[in-house]
Amino acid sequence: MNIDVSFAEDHQAPSPSRLTSLPPEWRVTRLRHVFTFSKGLTITKENLQDDGIPCVSYGEVHSKYGFEVDPDRHALRCVDASYLMNNHSSLLRNGDFIFADTSEDIAGSGNFSCYTSDRQAFAGYHTLIAKPKVPMNFRFMAYLLDSTSFRAQVRSEVTGIKVFSISQAVLKPTLVWFPPEHEQDAIAAFLNEKCAKVDEAVLIKEEEIALLRERRQILIQQAVTRGLNPDAPLRDSGIDWIGQIPAHWEVKRNSVLFREMKVSGHVDLPILSVSIHNGVSSEELSDVENIRSIIKIEDRTAYKEVKVGDVAYNMMRAWQGGIGAVSVHGMVSPAYVVARPSAALAADYFELLYRCPSFIRQMDSGSKGITDFRKRLYWDDFKNLMTLVPPRDEQAAIVQHIAEISKKIGDAVSIKEQQIATLREYKTSLIDATVTGKIKVA
Structure with a gap:
């Protein structure tokens, strides 16, 4: 891969300490040298509609689709086609990166999605667009931009107290780095495989948590509508949506x-x-x-x-x-x-x-x-x-029974949530170590 850009200025600039151990053959530069920047549409939620040109707004960037977004796979709101007349700088190309320009917490500062479709689409409100101007493996760059080494640069420069804002002035001076082309490809393939396995494990844990919480709700429903004695005689409550209840209730x-x-x-x-x-x-x-x-x-x-x-x-x-x-x-x-x-x-x-x-x-x-x-x-x-x-003593017994059940289920949920946190920490450290060359994959 031939990156047609000067790196002289950036080799003279101090690098963050975590970048000092990059492999010597990797080239370091500023984000402004490898991307051009523009802003998303100056619109509000009221301008969005069900039909028209797909639009990626900061909500999608923050929470919905991870760092890839594709209107053929993801349900995006749209804007009217009339926006095509005067907003060409807000149009997206395959491989463009869309940053959310505001976040409610410091951890969300620098959140982005990579646009991975050839369909015509816009970046929406509260977004910044980074358009690559040099060849790169876009998947490698996505992992790099998601790494703690890159995010630390952004978070050290964001402004705000209750809402954290980033701007082109924050993003442009940040450092990015380029291994040789074959290493970019190898890193992207390695992380695709490893991260997919972690994501699958997380999804399984999340489904188990959902089942535990559903089980708790079923047990509560049974206890508060039928009591704790499965052999208690029942009678019709006389109310359709209640159905049968213990005869003495x-x-x-x-x-x-x-x-x-x-x-x-x-x-x-x-x-x-x-x-x-x-x-x-x-x-x-x-x-x-x-x-x-x-x-x-x-x-x-x-x-x-x-x-x-x-x-x-x-x-x-x-x-x-x-x-x-x-x-x-x-x-x-x-x-x-x-x-x-x-x-x-x-x-x-x-x-x-x-x-x-x-x-x-x-x-x-x-x-x-x-x-x-x-x-x-x-x-x-x-x-x-x-x-x-129910009688007063049964009310108290039901409350105690549900408290015991909730404690057991809550403990099980906490264990699985900790397992998810551990998996996500592993994924974060794996990405950072790989995109900084600490893990050799080629």
């Missing part, structure tokens, strides 16, 4: 079980959140949660007090499972509903029950709104929902 309206509470909070109480994933938090909202999901009200007394044993739900997210039992004395957003048991009830049991798919569907059907994100489950609708009520 009751079905009651929430208005019988709970009363709505609207007591103002106190300045010294923690502000709690209600998550669709974790129910009611047990501590003050973090700054990240405040920024991303909730706007804090200056007057803390505008919040609603909640006590241990209450059930609180987010009116706007109840249809997604945004409900839970309260475990600490605190307060929640005035947009939330606080339901206090009228008698001795195990609130944790009702959290497990209400977060089951069949009961989430009931809350969904009781919510008012034209579209999903305008739906609200008001107290007057919540209080008319039907709820399964």
Whole structure:
């Protein structure tokens, strides 16, 4: 391979310490010498449509398709063909690299995808395009740009506190290096094979985790709707979507079980959140949660007090499972509903029950709104929902049983997550060692 570019300037510049051990026959240069740069389309999400010219935006770069993107294999949104008239610099060619110009964390700084299709396509909003101007093995370059040796250069120069931004000024001076052509080909082939095996192992672990979590949900559903005694006599609940229940259980309206509470909070109480994933938090909202999901009200007394044993739900997210039992004395957003048991009830049991798919569907059907994100489950609708009520001692036994199951499954998930982390660390170190010549493959 003949790279028609001068390397003199870059040999005189100091290199990052991790590059000092590159094989002597490898040539080092700046990114600006081997790529030309341009920007993606200056558009917003509202400009995207289902038909037209495919468009690779920063969302695809960050999370969807790894470092290869192809409109024949990946579902891309499109822009109108009229953009072809005046935006030629934003068009992609096979082998172009698309960088996301912003990231929510430092680890995502430098994320990119390589465009691997001959179809006409655009780079979209918040992207930078790096177009190769010298011959290279594009797969080798993708591994190089994904290596910790290259990423460290980018991360040391990005700007931002809550959103991290990169620019052409950050990318152009970074160092890249070129082995002889046959070594580039060998490195790409070696890493393709090894990384594919790691990715397959990760996928298997992720599928096992999904099955464990699905198993946990099935066990919860069985426990909160049928109890713990498989031999208990059953009866028809009289409600189609509930079906049969233990004969000694009751079905009651929430208005019988709970009363709505609207007591103002106190300045010294923690502000709690209600998550669709974790129910009611047990501590003050973090700054990240405040920024991303909730706007804090200056007057803390505008919040609603909640006590241990209450059930609180987010009116706007109840249809997604945004409900839970309260475990600490605190307060929640005035947009939330606080339901206090009228008698001795195990609130944790009702959290497990209400977060089951069949009961989430009931809350969904009781919510008012034209579209999903305008739906609200008001107290007057919540209080008319039907709820399964086992005896108090069985409620507690079910909660304890699910806690034990969740602990075992959680431990198994943690082991597999650690195995995935180890596999990904191995892949990262393998890529870095290979593209810097520490592992010889040719």
